[in-house]
Amino acid sequence: MSAFRILHLSDTHFSGDGGRHYGVVDTAEHLRRALAHVGHLLFDLVVVSGDVSEDGTVESYRRIREQITPWAQARGARVVYAMGNHDDRESFRTVLGGGQPDAGEQELPGIDLDRPVASVTRTDGWRVIVLDSSVPGAGYGDLELEQRQFLREALETPSERGTVVVVHHPPVPAQTDLLQALALDEQDASELVEIVRGTDVRVILSGHYHLPVMEFISGVPVSVAPGVTNISCAFGNPAEEAAIDGFGGSVVTVDDGRVRVVPFIERLTPDDIVFHFDADVVTDIIRDAGRSED
Incomplete structure (x- = not known):
């Protein structure tokens, strides 16, 4: 089986007007640097696993697609x-359609534009399934029953080479109180893992935490x-909660019987903190955006 090489990016946070994230970060420049860091490599897939946009505008999605698509095509990859x-x-x-605009994706059934954005495709024996863990108006994640059923049905028949699942909120715990309060619902995370256990799923790709985790x-x-x-x-x-001025990504290679993940992180300004929230601010954010205890 030939290796399947993926450039895994996440949390690009583009704005429609090109504004700086937290008033500090030029998101287009960070993305340019991340792509340049691995620009000498060829890929089968480029994955952006959520928080593609910061402001949710049509223009923000157009801007990132215009930046990533030609880069990916020049290296033999499609973008998810x-x-x-x-x-x-x-x-x-x-x-971006169902998340796989460059392939003949099969979307989660329904006609409501506000339904979850989930899709499945098969290319050269590889299957890619995109799930939507977002909850409109909230920072934490859920997976609705219809998506879990969509995943089960998609995995009933194995793909020739295997399946990659992409979902923003990871089904693993976070490192900080804030990110744990904004994590994937614990029951949904357990059920996601149970659904993929024993199937042809080779790896789950996630983001949200802004740091590399392998579990x-x-x-x-x-x-x-x-x-x-x-x-x-x-x-x-x-x-x-704090973040440094830097960028990163991972090169994921799926081969016969093995998955290799090589993350990269580059600091741009060693002494620069993009933001630092003390415990009181974190408590306020959790109250406003975290999961209710009711």
Whole structure:
């Protein structure tokens, strides 16, 4: 079986007007640097696993597609996008369809533009399934029953070479209190893993945490990409939240019987913190955007 090479990016946070993220980060420049970092390589797939946009505008999706598509095509790859908590379903679907705009995707059934953005494709024996863990108006993640059933049905018949699942909120715990409050619903995470256990799913690709994490759950590898826009500080006070000015991604190679993940992180300004939230600010964010305890 020939290897399947994926450039895994996440959390690009583009704005329609090109504004700087947190008033600091030039997101287009960060993406340009991330792509240049691995520009000498060929890929089969470029994945942007959610928070593609910061403001959910149609123009933000057009801007990122205009930047990534020609780069990917020059390296033999197609591009896959997933919804994140900052994305807008209607605008996302207007520009990026079901997340796999360069392939004959089969979307989650339905006609409502605000339904979850989920799709499945098969290319050269590889199957790619995109799920939508976003909850409109919230920062945490869920997977509705219809998506879980969509995934089950898609996996009933194995693909010739295997399946890659892309979902923004990882089915693994976070490093900080804030990100844990904005994590995937625990029951949904467990059910996702249970659905893919024993199937041809080779790897789950996620984002959201802005730092590289690799975890195996019941033999299923989950790879979380570092953020393109900034890199979370993983080992500070977990009650606080901070990020450095840098970019990152991962090169994922799926081969016969093995999955290899090589993450990369580059700091742009060593002394620059993009943001730092103390425990009181984190508590306020959790109250406003986190999951209700009711």
